Amino acid sequence: MIDNVIKKLENYQRFTLEEKNVLAQFMGPARRLEKGDNVLTEKGNPQEVNVLIEGWAARYKITKEGRFQTLAFLVPGDFCDIHITLVDRMDHSLYAVTPAKFCSIAKQKIEVLYEEYPRLARAFFWSIIVDESILREWLVNIGSRPADQRIAHLLCELLIRCRAAGLTDNHGYDMPLTQQQLGEAMGITPVHTSRVITRLRNAGLISIANRRLEILDWEEMKEFAEFEPNYLHLDHAEPSLVKEF
Amino acid sequence: MIDNVIKKLENYQRFTLEEKNVLAQFMGPARRLEKGDNVLTEKGNPQEVNVLIEGWAARYKITKEGRFQTLAFLVPGDFCDIHITLVDRMDHSLYAVTPAKFCSIAKQKIEVLYEEYPRLARAFFWSIIVDESILREWLVNIGSRPADQRIAHLLCELLIRCRAAGLTDNHGYDMPLTQQQLGEAMGITPVHTSRVITRLRNAGLISIANRRLEILDWEEMKEFAEFEPNYLHLDHAEPSLVKEF
């Protein structure tokens, strides 16, 4: 059940059997959420750390003017809120993009882990660093690239992240996001997102059929999106994963 | 000399004299940079962690199309690159916004600190978490707010951060950024930034005179910018700082 988490963290470093067992023991029971349910809400004060085990989720904030901004997408293995081991309040919310399964680790157990399993602790912090790095790339995307490059870049990123999570088949993956959700992440309206995607399709870069995305011309796509995966810091990942970079 | 760093980290928690001394001993000699100099560059592989002691700095990336995107502003006490204790390569660069002074801590010393001074280590990680939180708010800014609110929001944030660094006088602070630099951060052109600032000035919200910014009507400004400082996670800061929130 925690295979996804291990798989994710082993993109940073390999673990001993003992370490894996410790992590498994610390995991609480799984909880299921329906599509659209909130996982955690802003100003919440969670007492455990949540890990996404199955399905997709997303971080978001809503402005006072009512605009919805997505801040990150999570795939299986990703942490929802490790940072609450250091600050006590959430400053944003998360919802389930698809039906999803989460496990939780009690805050105190994380403390034990920080003290007694430094290698696991480091991997946790690595994941924070990577999240931050992704945020920076999104900032570049939204601040400096036109809408079509933004969407293309996001689709590239999701491919690599899904691949690191073992969820791809070559250059294809199940991509549950609606065009509205893609737009909410990249700061564009669903209408314009639709036009942009049509353009990417007509350019022969991608194909989408019932929630499955194929990147038809990876080299062209990378070029077009200016996609450079170094910011995902997967340098220690399995060679099979990295070779494509 | 490291007062700024201590001051910053004590916004998270207070330290013992011993802890402060340890931190002071670990600091290498100061290094001066001129305005515009690079502090660290992308793909660099620094062997020490740099701390900004004096002046301002900024993180940035440049896209292949040549667009310059600022990712963060640093004020005295801020870390340039703690994350390189966990990933080995920089994925962005930093430059000195003003003439600036930096100290460095060797990577190995940070390791010692992580192992033997957990409270200092936690404060370091807190600062990473806060950086990440600021990035999320910038994303909301750029993705979901019009240009005038963006700039106003940024100016509010910088006021509070400068205050936390002891660099304000009530609602005024020295703000060395040019309009171009403000624009590079918020994803707008210098021309438009100028128009926006003129509007904020005419609305009686701010005044700017030789690199000093005054927020004339803090309540109105907060309202206009939708500024809510909770994302800066200064809850443990001195009451005098927090009272204004």
Place this chain on the structure above:
DNA sequence: CGATCTGTTGATGCTCATCAAATCCAGTGG
């Protein structure tokens, strides 16, 4: 098989980019 969510297409307008020129300002050297 209607109801609802998602995606597509067209028309129009606003925000902001771009290009260009003028002004202001701080610093420099004669």
Place this chain on the structure above:
DNA sequence: CCACTGGATTTGATGAGCATCAACAGATCG
């Protein structure tokens, strides 16, 4: 002290990219 210089800011004119409004077509599901 003043002329010169280069950077920063301001202002105007024009246009592109994207938002918004609206209607419709598919898809999905009870």
